[in-house]
Each structure stands twice: as structure tokens, then as C-alpha cells.
Amino acid sequence: MADDTSAYEKLGVFYLGRAYDLDKGEAQAEPLLYDSRDLVTHAVMVGMTGSGKTGLMLALLEEAAIDKIPALVIDPKGDLGNLLLTFPDLKPADFAPWVDPDAAARAGVTPEEFAAQQAETWRKGLAQWGQSGERIARLREAADFAIYTPGSEAGLPISILSSLAAPPPEVVDDGDLLRDRVQTVVSSLLALLEIESDPMRGREHILLSNIFDQAWRAGRSLDLAGLIQQIQKPPIDRIGVLDLETFYPAKERFELAMAFNSLLGSPGFGAWMQGEPLDVDHLLYTPTGKPRIAILSISHLSDRERMFFVSLLLEQAIGWMRSRPGTTSLRALICMDEVFGYMPPVANPPSKRPLLTLLKQARAFGLGLVLATQNPVDLDYKGLSNVGTWFLGRLQTERDKERLMDGLEGAAGGGLDRATLERILSRLGNRIFLLHNVHEDAPVVFQCRWAMSYLRGPLTRPEIKRLTDPLKGKAPAPAPPVQATAAPAPATPAPAAPSKGLASAAPVLPPEISQRFLPVRSRPEATVYESALFAAVAVHFIEEKKGVDHAEELSLLAPLGDEVDWSSAETVDLGKEDLEEEPVEGASFGELPDAAARARSYDGWRKQLEDTLFRTRRCELFRSPSLDALSQPGESERDFRIRLGDLARQKRDAQVEALRKKHAPKVAQLQDRARGQTWNTVISTGTAVLGALFGGGRRRSTFSQAGTAARGFGRTLQERQDVARAEENLDALQKQLTELNAELETEVASLEARLDPTTEELEVLGLKPRRKDVEVRLLTLAWAPRDLTP
Numbered sequence: 001m002a003d004d005t006s007a008y009e010k011l012g013v014f015y016l017g018r019a020y021d022l023d024k025g026e027a028q029a030e031p032l033l034y035d036s037r038d039l040v041t042h043a044v045m046v047g048m049t050g051s052g053k054t055g056l057m058l059a060l061l062e063e064a065a066i067d068k069i070p071a072l073v074i075d076p077k078g079d080l081g082n083l084l085l086t087f088p089d090l091k092p093a094d095f096a097p098w099v100d101p102d103a104a105a106r107a108g109v110t111p112e113e114f115a116a117q118q119a120e121t122w123r124k125g126l127a128q129w130g131q132s133g134e135r136i137a138r139l140r141e142a143a144d145f146a147i148y149t150p151g152s153e154a155g156l157p158i159s160i161l162s163s164l165a166a167p168p169p170e171v172v173d174d175g176d177l178l179r180d181r182v183q184t185v186v187s188s189l190l191a192l193l194e195i196e197s198d199p200m201r202g203r204e205h206i207l208l209s210n211i212f213d214q215a216w217r218a219g220r221s222l223d224l225a226g227l228i229q230q231i232q233k234p235p236i237d238r239i240g241v242l243d244l245e246t247f248y249p250a251k252e253r254f255e256l257a258m259a260f261n262s263l264l265g266s267p268g269f270g271a272w273m274q275g276e277p278l279d280v281d282h283l284l285y286t287p288t289g290k291p292r293i294a295i296l297s298i299s300h301l302s303d304r305e306r307m308f309f310v311s312l313l314l315e316q317a318i319g320w321m322r323s324r325p326g327t328t329s330l331r332a333l334i335c336m337d338e339v340f341g342y343m344p345p346v347a348n349p350p351s352k353r354p355l356l357t358l359l360k361q362a363r364a365f366g367l368g369l370v371l372a373t374q375n376p377v378d379l380d381y382k383g384l385s386n387v388g389t390w391f392l393g394r395l396q397t398e399r400d401k402e403r404l405m406d407g408l409e410g411a412a413g414g415g416l417d418r419a420t421l422e423r424i425l426s427r428l429g430n431r432i433f434l435l436h437n438v439h440e441d442a443p444v445v446f447q448c449r450w451a452m453s454y455l456r457g458p459l460t461r462p463e464i465k466r467l468t469d470p471l472k473g474k475a476p477a478p479a480p481p482v483q484a485t486a487a488p489a490p491a492t493p494a495p496a497a498p499s500k501g502l503a504s505a506a507p508v509l510p511p512e513i514s515q516r517f518l519p520v521r522s523r524p525e526a527t528v529y530e531s532a533l534f535a536a537v538a539v540h541f542i543e544e545k546k547g548v549d550h551a552e553e554l555s556l557l558a559p560l561g562d563e564v565d566w567s568s569a570e571t572v573d574l575g576k577e578d579l580e581e582e583p584v585e586g587a588s589f590g591e592l593p594d595a596a597a598r599a600r601s602y603d604g605w606r607k608q609l610e611d612t613l614f615r616t617r618r619c620e621l622f623r624s625p626s627l628d629a630l631s632q633p634g635e636s637e638r639d640f641r642i643r644l645g646d647l648a649r650q651k652r653d654a655q656v657e658a659l660r661k662k663h664a665p666k667v668a669q670l671q672d673r674a675r676g677q678t679w680n681t682v683i684s685t686g687t688a689v690l691g692a693l694f695g696g697g698r699r700r701s702t703f704s705q706a707g708t709a710a711r712g713f714g715r716t717l718q719e720r721q722d723v724a725r726a727e728e729n730l731d732a733l734q735k736q737l738t739e740l741n742a743e744l745e746t747e748v749a750s751l752e753a754r755l756d757p758t759t760e761e762l763e764v765l766g767l768k769p770r771r772k773d774v775e776v777r778l779l780t781l782a783w784a785p786r787d788l789t790p
Ligand SMILES: Nc1ncnc2c1ncn2[C@@H]1O[C@H](COP(=O)(O)OP(=O)(O)O)[C@@H](O)[C@H]1O
Pocket: 047, 048, 049, 050, 051, 052, 053, 054, 055, 056, 059, 125, 431, 448, 449, 450, 451, 455, 457
């Protein structure tokens, strides 16, 4: 059977299944297409065990992957790893290593025979849903798939160390975000140690929060060893109005330190510290910028460990999200199956706050959450009120149904008629869902399409190992190791001559020579300053034709001798406003080379600096010809490609929306004329693109803007029957629809061929500054503290 899914793929709609007729008990021809952009308002899937939630989540993830949307997939049961079981050839031999031998035994056949049966079931199942091995190949091509196993070496290992690292500036600079991050990290650490401590009153919680807060504000990362040390010797001496010893005596702090120490020393804990850092950007995209479906398998962990990991991951996701520019398109997904216990209505486990934050804020960043659970009362309704899409599946009991409807009335903000809802919910079968989407006019019942992945069920650890071992060799280079020590003040460049004696005051110099003091960050017993040259410079890169106008500003610190070699200067993260006019008290000073005491020398050094900058500073930029986009200075090729992916999708979405707007009046008119005919029957035949763009005509925004012609949609049954008297020739109508479809097809075909920024050849521009665009804003003698800590 022909694969008729390619039209959807071009248009950014997810093919989730087909409309389902509950009366006839069969799927209809009309595909159920879901606009990917609607996911930015998140989705919740509800249904009893076996209702098909996991299958639906997999189908949705497959669609996302085809659209190159990466995802973090939190998998508490182990069956989402089935996403790695995709076999484009659908051969029995592909299935054989993965079939469940017990299932084969139950079926009374050999595993080989069973594999052949399964392969056949999948081939048929897919064909029935208009899919083929070709689409599976497309799926595998579009994204990378990997299983990570925190705390275990079965899958790809992942290290939680980086969660203790200082958050990015986007988080630190936002008081609320920093407080939340501190609180989540502390709560999850304490939960892992089984220490009950209230965030407001518990002294363990308060002490740890103070330690993290102080370290992170100063841009310092911690590790467990560092934390243990700081618990014993905190960098603070007061908590509120109390002195530390009164608040939390050293002897008792020692016990807390020991608890962390035992954790650190426990066998198995090492696995938490190995592997790629828990870094959302590196989970979501490969080193070349290809999107990844990162499955975080946590089924092997204890409840405490799961909570610990999930909370840390969600916090990292918030930090990642905040570091991205806003978008209106879907950029990435966070999916979580069996979310029971992570966002409960009353209790406050560490995961709850980050989940609520994400539900509230992620939309602006194009990050969609998809949560699945057996019962919506498991979920806090403050969070649910932000959810725009509901997939409601079969429920076990009347009581569950009642509670779901109560919850929906509160959360989904009405729009659903309770009686109708109740009637529908009672009749749903497995894999059949009622879709309520706030962006659509009416709810629709559909059957989930066949999954491309082989739904084998939960994977065992050895199976995960087998699946991921081949990936381990080519595991991406880990991000630079997290520095667990205090960020030192910029190291003093090696003095040209070994310092002889130290002076107790800065030298007295002619007034034309300015001298400044670099800030002392870590306060050793006594500060020793060494002399150096500090320069604040700006280099402009201007290339009008390419629209580049970039000013690079940097500060340099060069070792000072009788000669100065600017090419060995270090860049330092200090502005000229950071320099002090006075040294710290009690400091001593290294030797000053004679040349530095002569004002003339500085003119020469300035000239040399200008020359060096002119000769050596280059600004390398990448350009995407297809999107006519330039990388930002300092943006890596990988990051640029990731951004291009977002841009391409945003552009595509805008084009599709324009196409919809343009044709909506006409479609509305035709639909109006369908009158007594159900729209579904006329639209279904040979009108794939029309269907993909307009679905069942439920799209709210499009049609409300289509003006008066759209009136027909709101008609009551009575009105429809009235008009139906003037029955029109169905054939004529269908002909018109087919024509319109053909027209749309041409327009869709002329939409730019799907761009693939992960493989597109990029131009590389190496820009040079013009001589006059090199500017030395400040050149001064600078005294830099010699770092006395080892
Ligand atoms: N989309 C699908 N395609 C093929 N089989 C499916 C699909 N969805 C569910 N199934 C079958 O139904 C079984 C139960 O569905 P599942 O999604 O695991 O239910 P739930 O997660 O709600 O407990 C699966 O093991 C699988 O055999």
C-alpha cells in the first residue's frame, strides 16, 4: 500500500491516527492530524492500563522525530525504549533478537516463528495505516535515538555532577529561578538521603540552600566532596539573626556531612558520576546538531532515586529553556509516562515545582510537555489549567470517569459538555481516544495509528545494554569537566623576571601613568599583587554586503616586562569598570619593570597592541544559503545548525499558516455547501493535502478569521437539516474539492523543499577588521592578585 503520509510531513502536522466512529465501531478514512504547534500548550494523556497511552506517546514521538523535534523522554516503566526497535525492512530476523521468548512459548511457537509472526503483524498493521518501511527509514534518518540510564551502566551513563554546577547566567540573574533551582536541588539531595527537612524551617535545608546560593551567585560550582567540606565549614557565619553555631552546631553539621559522605562512598553511587553530564542541550542534540530523542530510563531506580533524578533533570530543562530565544513553533518536547507521584495535588515532592514552572512558562520557548497518567486526579490542577490538549482514553471505573470530568471542568475551562463527554468516555475502547484540543472547535474521537516502533514492552537491563553498546563507542565528547573549585581571580601572568623582594605599597609613578588594581575574589591571608598590562579593546567587523556589523569587546591582560608580547596576553572576564582605584589593605607588591615606569613605553605598547589586533583578530561566521541566515559571532557550527533547524520550522509553519488563511474562505464555502453531507465523507476521497491543512474543518483560529463564510460551522443540527432540503449534487461538490486539493498540492509542492540544516553546506566567512576599526579603549598598568591558593 502506498505511503500517503508525506503530505503531512511537509506541513508540520502529526499523523496520530484516524477519526473513529463509535456507532459503527470502526475507524474512518479521515486521518487525525494534529498541528505540532498546539503542543506548545502541552498535552495530557489519560487512560487505564492497556488503554494505549504509551502507544500514543510513542506515535507522537515518532511524528516529532520525523519533524526533527528533539525530546527528553522520561521512562519510568521501560517501554519507551521501544523507540529504538525500528526496522525499515520489517524482516523476521530484525525482530528475532527482541521478541519475548515467554510470549512465543505462550503462543506455542518457536521464537523464530514468533519473530516471523510479529514482523508480519507489524507490516500489516503499518500498511493498514498507510505507512511503510520507507517511513520507518525516514524516522531513523531524521533523528538520533538513545537510551540513558542514570545510576547504571546498562544504557548510556549520565553524570548528575553537572547539576551541582553553577547554573547559566539566565538562571542566576533571575532571583526566582535561582531560588527555585537551589530549592529543588537541595530537596532532591535531602530526599535521596531520606532526610526530612522543611524548606522553610528545616535547618538542613536552610544550611544547604545557603551554601548553594552563595556558591552559585559567585559563579562557583560544587561537587559532593566540596559540599561535604562546606557543610563542615560553611562560608557563612550567620543564618538570619542567629550565628551559625547556635543555629546548627558544628557537631551536628558533621552528621549531615557524614550522611553525604556515606552516599558518596556507597557502592553503585559511582555510576551516578560517570558519563555525559546531565546537560539538556547535549541530550537534545548530537555533537553535529542532529535532534535526538533521549530516553531517560529510570525503571531500575528506587522511588527516591527516581525523584532525585527527575527533579534535577527538570531543573536543568528550565535552565536550558531560559537560555533559548522565544519561538512560536514547537522546538522540543519533554515527555513523561506514568507521571503519578511527580505532580500530586497536595504533597510537594521536589519534582512538582519544576513541573509547574515548565507548564506555566515553557510555551514561550516552544517547549511542550506531554504527560501520561492513569488518572487525572494524580495531577495538581494548577498545572493542568495550562494544558491545551487532552487525550482521554478508556477509564476503569465510573468513579474515575466522574473524577476526570470534574478535573476537566476545572482545568480545561469548560468548552466540553459533560453529558456528551460522559457518553463518549463510556464507549472508548483500547487505542481509542477522545481528543479535546483548545485550538479546535470540537472534540474528536480517534483511533491511534499503528506504531512504527516494535512495541515489545518493557526492556530489561541486558536488552538496553545490547541496544546501546553500539552507541557507546561513538558517544559524543563529554562537555568540559565541571570545575568544582572556586573560580579564581584571573591568574597573574607569569612575571617576566622572578620577583625579588616584595614591596608593601604600590610604586609612586608619574601622573600620566594610570595604575589600577584587579579585584581580589578569593581572599587569601595576604594579597600579593604582580604587575601586568590591562587593555580594554573593541574590534569592529563590518561587512555591509552581508549585513554584518559586530563589535567584539575584550579585555586583555599581558605579562609585563621590558618588552611586551601581546600575542601571549590572556583574555579576562573583567570590564574596565571592574578595576579598583586602590589596592586591598595590607597587600604587598611584586617588582615593576623599569619600562613600566616610563610614560612613553605605554604609547609603544598601545601601538603594538593595535597592530596585533589588526593582524590576528578574525571573526568567523557561518552562513546558510537556504535560509539566508548568518551565525552569531562566537556561535559554534553545531549551535548555529540547531538554530537553523528552529528557523526552518518556524518559517515552514508560517508558510503553512498563510496557505490556510488564503484558502479558508473557499473551504468554508464548500463546507457550507456540503450541507446535509457530512464533511468527513466528502473530504476523505483523494484530498489528502486538503485534509492535512484543514482537517475536519475544526481548526478554530483559521476559520474564525475566514469571515462570514465560516458561519456554517456553528450550525445546529436543526439548521443543517433545514438547509439539507436544498440538496446539492454531491458529485459536483466533490469535484470542486478535488480541484481545490490539486491547487493546494501545487502550492504545497512549491513550498521550499524541506530544508535540512543539519546537513546543508554552510558558507564560512572569515572577516578581518579594518585598521581604523581597531580601538584600544584603555591601556593601563594593572596590579593583579597572585593566586595564593594552590
Ligand atoms: N499505536 C499502537 N500500535 C500498535 N500496538 C499498540 C499501539 N498502542 C497500543 N498497542 C498495543 O496495546 C498494548 C497496550 O497499550 P499501551 O500503550 O502499553 O497501554 P497503556 O500505556 O495505556 O497501559 C501494547 O502493548 C501494544 O501491544
